[in-house]
Structure formats: structure tokens, C-alpha cells
Amino acid sequence: MTAVTPPAAATPTDQPLSLRLREGTRPEHEAAESSGFVEKLMGGELGIAAYADLAAQQWAIYGALEQASAAIRQDDQGATLVFDELTRTPEIEKDLTFLVGADWAERVTIHPATQRYVARLHEVGGSLPAYAAHAYTRYLGDLSGGQIIKRMMERHYGLSVDGLAFYTFTEIPRSKPFKDVYRERLDALRLTPEQLAGTVAEAKLAFRLNSDLFADLGAAHC
Template sequence: MAVKTETETTVETALSAQLREGTREDHARAESTPFVADLMAGRLDVAAYADLAAQQHAVYVALEAAGAALGERGASVALPALARVPAIESDLARLWGPAWRDRVDLLPATRRYAERLREVATTLPGYVAHAYTRYLGDLSGGQIIKRMLARHYGLADDVLAFYTFDALERIKPFKDEYRARIDALELTGDERRAVVAEARGAFDLNRAVFAELGARHAPAP
């Protein structure tokens, strides 16, 4: 029987690899929702994008408050360079004006998502699960979404700040570094399994938001 090398074992058991494999199908289901497909294909309008940003604002307020509450426990993964709340607020102010908060109409699915974050993301495993799904998604598929929004809706960078990470020099090396930071966390086997399970739940929560956005913003006939 072949004996695994230390390198092979490390790669196989790395938490970031477990997250990638454990959420692959959930990720695909979230990306294939009709709302996302319609938005990416230019079948909706700027109002749909603004509503998406408003829902994201509630999610990131909860996530980033939880990250701050972790303090030193989460210092290696709750990074200021990733903070999205100021960018979303800038986008909404440009889309809806200075009184943008008065126009926010949170969906029931968004409220459930934010509540789940407040419940679990103040623990390190809970935070890692949600930070992985949100930030690495923004740095990957989010960059494609940014290009499609600019192409189909004529949106300028000043209303797409959410997808722009000015504090990062290069995205690809940072993603590798962030995965390495996740892998370096000292978590028990049970905690690792909890991270993967919670990340799967995060995709379900996100998909529910997309479903309700789709019901609110149908493409023109």
C-alpha cells in the first residue's frame, strides 16, 4: 500500500481544499439562479443592481461587525483590506443619493442571512466559513460580475466600488495568501467540519436572497 507523503497529506487535508470541494455544488447552484443569470446577461436594469447592493450591505455590516468582535482570535483572517461596507455605501450613495438608507427594503432572506451571521460569525469557525464564501467569491466571480455590469448597464467604476479592492496590489496572489491563512488556523477536526457545514449553509442563504431578488426584479417581457 502506497504511503502518502507529508506534502500530499497536507494538500488533501488543507481546510481551504475541504471548503472548495465541500461547497462546489452549493456554489454552482447559487451562481445558476435566474436572478444572477438575468443580471449578468443584461436582462434586468440598474435598479436590480442597486437592490442587490442594498441587500449586500446588510450582510457585510453583520459579517464585518462579527470579524471586529473576534479581536486577536481572528486577526489573521479578518483583514481591514477586505472590508466592503464603505465601498457598498459609496455605491449606494451614488446610485440613490445621500438619503439612500431611506430606500433600502431588506428582503426576508437578507434578514435571515444577517441574523445567522450575528449568531455564528463571532466564533472563529463561523467567521471563517462566511468570510471564505463572501470575500473569495468577491475576488473571483465578483470580478466577472463587475465586468458584466459595466458592459450591460454602462456602470462606471464609481458605482462598482464593491468589486474593487484598492488595498490589494494583485488579486490572485492575495487569494493564495488568504487560503494559506485559513489553512494555518489551529482548528480541531470538529471545528473544520463545522466550517465546511456552515459554508454550505452560507451558500444556501445567499441563494435564498437571489431567489427573492428574482421575484422582485423580473426581466422585461
């Protein structure tokens, strides 16, 4: 009798990049989501100053990420991942003006973990696999958990429109179809197996950099 061999289970490398990213970063996502700073901020236990500090860190990070976007869009494949409607730097600047004041640029502090995150973006952001990893981690996060954070800021800290521009994508009324298109763009990238693995590894690092940033914010505010 011929032994029946079960079909080989799909190896992770057979999966589309978007799925590999989601599954590959699951533990790091859980760690970032459950950091003390995030839980306390979302639970209404901190003050507006903590939220403003987070906005300042995001200003530094998005400045570096969106500088990389401007460079990567010169490349045909890179251009497929750059969407003007995602641009966050001007929105964060509006939030900081409201939260801190017109002189916010002189008053905010960029924490050491943020400086490391920014340095990493400057170091690798010009390479498509690394750019894809960092842009995925931030923008799909902002369109997902970011929307939950927005609701919690409204509920606990009395913010409505002012101060929440970062989480408000005026040109993306429904995040689900947009995220589906973004995942299709990731899946269509022509990357070698090594580059695909590198993208997942860089996304894991991007999540860890976010967790390190929450640790710095926790030390300052919790």
C-alpha cells in the same frame, strides 16, 4: 504472494481547510452562480434598480460580517483572517449613494432572506470556525466571481467607477496572490476535526443563504 494494497486515498479530512471548503461547496457554488437572478443580471436583462437592490442586501450582510470581523480580530487566530483592505461596508455605502441617492438608507428594502442571513451572522459570527466560513464565502467570492460581475455591470449597464466600488479592491491590485495568502491563513488555523467539519458545513449554509437571497431578488425583479 503478498497482496499489494494500494495507498489509501486521501480522505477529505486529510485535506487542508481551503481545499475542503472549495470542494465541499462546489455544488452550492454552482447553484448560486446559476440562479435566475444572477444569470439575468449578468446577461444585461435587468436594470440598474435590480443591481441597486443587490447592493442594498450586501450592505446589510457586510454590516453584520464586518461587525463580526471587529470582534474576531481580538482573538489571535481570528486576527489572522481580518484584512482591512477587504472591508466593504464603506464601499457599498458609496455605491448606494450613487445608485439610489443620498437618502438611500430610507429607501432600500432588506428582503426576508437577507434578514435570515444577517441573523445567522449575528448568531454565529463570533465563533472562529463559523466566521472563517462566512468570510471565506463572501470575500473570496468577491475577489473571484465578483470581478466577473463587475465586468458585466460595466458592459451591460454603463457603470464604470461610480456604483462599482464594492467590486473594486484598491489595495489589492492582483487578486490571485492575495487569495493564496488568504487560503494559507485558513489552512494555518488550529481547529479540531469537529471544528473543521463545522467550518465546511457553515460555508455550505452561507452559499445557500446567498442562493435564497438571489431567489428573493429574482421574485422582485425577474
